[in-house]
Amino acid sequence: xxxxxxxxxxxxxxxxxxxxxxxxxxxxxxxxxxxxxxxxxxxxxxxxxxxxxxxxxxxxxxxxxxxxxxxxxxxxxxxxxxxxxxxxxxxxxxxxxxxxxxxxxxxxxxxxxxxxxxxxxxxxxxxxxxxxxxxxxxxxxxxxxxxxxxxxxxxxxxxxxxxxxxxxxx
Numbered sequence: 375x376x377x378x379x380x381x382x383x384x385x386x387x388x389x390x391x392x393x394x395x396x397x398x399x400x401x402x403x404x405x406x407x408x409x410x411x412x413x414x415x416x417x418x419x420x421x422x423x424x425x426x427x428x429x430x431x432x433x434x435x436x437x438x439x440x441x442x443x444x445x446x447x448x449x450x451x452x453x454x455x456x457x458x459x460x461x462x463x464x465x466x467x468x469x470x471x472x473x474x475x476x477x478x479x480x481x482x483x484x485x486x487x488x489x490x491x492x493x494x495x496x497x498x499x500x501x502x503x504x505x506x507x508x509x510x511x512x513x514x515x516x517x518x519x520x521x522x523x524x525x526x527x528x529x530x531x532x533x534x535x536x537x538x539x540x541x542x543x544x
Contacts, residue, residue, distance in 0.1 A: 380395075380396075380417050381417055381418045381419065382419055388418050388419045391417065391418065393412060393414060393427055395417075396412040396413065396414055396417045396427075397412070398410045398411070398412055398429075399411055399412070399413065406434070406435055407434065407435050407436070407437065407438075408431070408434050409428050409429060409430045409431070409434060409436055410428070410429050410431075411426045411427060411428040411429070411497075412426060412427040413426050414426060414427060420501075421501065422500065422501055423498065423499070423500060423501065424497075424498065424499045424500070424501050425496065425497070425498050426496070426497050427452075427494065427495075427496055428494070428495055428496075428497050429492050429493070429494050430456055430485055430486075430487040430492065430493045430494075430495075431487060431492055432487050432489055432490050432491060432492065433487060434486075434487055435484060435485065435486045435487075436484055436485040436486070437484050437485075438484065438509045438511055438512060438514075439459055439482035439483065439484040439509065439510045439511050440482050440483065440484070440507050440508060440509045440510065440516075441475065441478075441479060441480055441481060441482050441483065441507070441508055441510070442475070442477055442478075442499075442502075442505050442506070442507050443477065443478055443505065443506040443507070443508070444477050444478075444500075444502045444504055444505045444506065445477055445499055445500045445501075445502045445505040445507075446474070446475065446476055446477045446499065446500055447474075447475040447483075447497065447498065447499040447500075448472065448473065448474045448475070448497070448498045448499070449472070449473050449485075449495050449496065449497050449498070450471075450472045450495060450496045450498075451467050451468060451469050451470065451471045451472070451493065451494075451495045452469060452494045452495055452496060453469050453492075453493070453494045454468075454469065454487070454489060454491050454492055454493030454494060455467060455468040455469070455488075455489050455493060456485050456486060456487045456488065456489065456493040456495075457485065457486045457487075457488045458473060458483065458484075458485055459482070459483065459484050459485070459486065460473075460481050460482075460483050461481030461482060461483075466488075467485075477500075480508070482508070482509070482510035482511070502518070503518060503519055504518065504519050505518045505519075506518070508526070513525055513526040513527055514526065
């Protein structure tokens with residue numbers, strides 16, 4: 375998608391727009407993951423808060439189970455129903471339900487559409503460029519600032535690998 379906001383007028387002011395004028399975008403990974411979404415905040419020129427209208431098809435999952443260290447997310451179900459996986463628990467969610475994932479809450483979250491109909495919801499999140507994301511199923515650690523991911527099991531102690539002995543400089 376072109377990152378240039380579409381709702382700006384000739385004076386550079388972001389004006390109101392109808393959500394159905396924002397194009398749908400699709401993504402998928404294998405047969406398990408995928409959704410379609412309208413990136414509303416990007417269309418409107420937002421740089422600090424992300425808002426998307428998402429549609430999760432029957433049988434699909436929204437993402438790998440994850441949590442954010444610096445970024446808060448929220449979801450509001452508009453129509454349909456789906457299952458929220460939050461830590462070790464699952465919750466059935468339906469139209470009118472809302473959930474908040476506070477920054478630093480160390481319980482992975484993801485959605486699965488267990489129903490026979492699409493589920494539409496609004497997802498809201500900060501766009502913190504310094505966020506660190508933990509993927510509870512895979513052990514991946516995403517470092518947004520670097521655009522990279524790391525294996526959490528490959529941890530190091532602070533002094534590990536350092537030469538800590540004084541050198542004799544004659």
